Amino acid sequence: MNTSTTTPLLVLGTALALVTLSGCGGPPADQHTDSRDHHATASAPDPSTPPKGSAEAGDLVIEDAWLAEPANPSMTAGYLTISNTGDEDITLTEAATSLSDRTELHTVETTESGAAQMVPVDDIPIPAGETVELASGGLHIMVLDIADPPQVGDTATITLTFDNGETVQVDAPVLERTGSSGHHH
Numbered sequence: 446m447n448t449s450t451t452t453p454l455l456v457l458g459t460a461l462a463l464v465t466l467s468g469c470g471g472p473p474a475d476q477h478t479d480s481r482d483h484h485a486t487a488s489a490p491d492p493s494t495p496p497k498g499s500a501e502a503g504d505l506v507i508e509d510a511w512l513a514e515p516a517n518p519s520m521t522a523g524y525l526t527i528s529n530t531g532d533e534d535i536t537l538t539e540a541a542t543s544l545s546d547r548t549e550l551h552t553v554e555t556t557e558s559g560a561a562q563m564v565p566v567d568d569i570p571i572p573a574g575e576t577v578e579l580a581s582g583g584l585h586i587m588v589l590d591i592a593d594p595p596q597v598g599d600t601a602t603i604t605l606t607f608d609n610g611e612t613v614q615v616d617a618p619v620l621e622r623t624g625s626s627g628h629h630h
């Protein structure tokens with residue numbers, strides 16, 4: 446089927462390339478590929494992306510801890526996963542960070558009109574044997590009243606307090622907000 450279509454395809458390809466170049470609008474040296482943010486089998490790890498934090502204490506395993514670069518300088522959100530490897534339920538009762546003295550546990554609910562809205566929660570249960578994900582668009586650690594906004598590449602400490610008496614500290618890098626729920630510029 447692809448016998449005599451070489452020339453039209455080449456012309457079309459050139460046109461598409463021109464559209465892509467002129468439509469981007471970014472700086473000429475901008476080599477970012479936002480659509481390829483998966484980090485599987487990376488042949489050339491990005492040196493500017495520090496690894497997400499992890500920690501363990503008792504039956505609790507904390508992984509993928511990170512903080513979003515603040516969009517509003519005085520507040521940001523922290524994300525991580527909490528696994529309960531034991532056979533008793535554990536509840537996260539409090540979070541704190543080295544960024545400020547004011548931290549809340551939040552989730553995101555959809556209002557009847559369809560808007561997403563952050564709502565404080567008292568605590569976050571981690572059922573026995575399960576993993577709870579705090580991620581963009583859902584449960585998160587809300588950091589408020591930040592006096593000195595962190596930059597991408599900085600690291601802050603997240604301290605989690607649980608109802609079984611465990612307190613877990615995890616180092617969380619500050620990363621660009623590349624949420625799967627879209628950009629809000």
Ligand SMILES: [Cu+2]
Binds near residue numbers: 585586
């Ligand atoms: Cu929030």
